[in-house]
Amino acid sequence: MIKSELIHIVMLRHPHLYQQDVEHIVTTILGDIANALANGDxxxxxxxxxxxxxxxxxxxxxxxxxxxxxxxxxxxxxxxxxxxxxxxxxxxxx
Known part of the structure; x- marks a missing residue:
């Protein structure tokens, strides 16, 4: 699964959310995980x-x-x- 597929699946499960919002949520979560790892956490x-x-x-x-x-x-x-x-x-x- 790639990031765009994950966004699409989340959009299908939560049709009340806009695509831009789902993209922002997924990007934020993955970015926070990457930042934590970069800090050694x-x-x-x-x-x-x-x-x-x-x-x-x-x-x-x-x-x-x-x-x-x-x-x-x-x-x-x-x-x-x-x-x-x-x-x-x-x-x-x-």
Whole structure:
């Protein structure tokens, strides 16, 4: 699902809302999650999952095209851990 599909689904479920308002709501929520992660905070959405940031230290790697050694700088990576409800929903037997 992409952002425009999410906006469309929300609009279908709540026809009393204008498209501009739904776009603003979705953009605001996603922006606030991104800002919290950029500040190093953890975002927990009960029943859905937890977003956090993990540190990856610098290391040496290999260029796959020619095999030469390259230096990979340290970086911070977003990490998502699904909540219990989502895991149960994905793994329910049909």
């Amino acid at each position: 953890r975002v927990e959405l009960r029943g859905f999952g937890t977003f956090s940031v993990r540190h990856r230290p610098s290391r040496s790697g290999r260029n796959p095209s020619n095999g030469t050694a390259v230096f990979i700088e340290e970086k911070w990576m977003p990490f998502f851990r699904a909540g219990k409800e989502i895991q149960e929903r994905l793994n329910q037997k049909q």
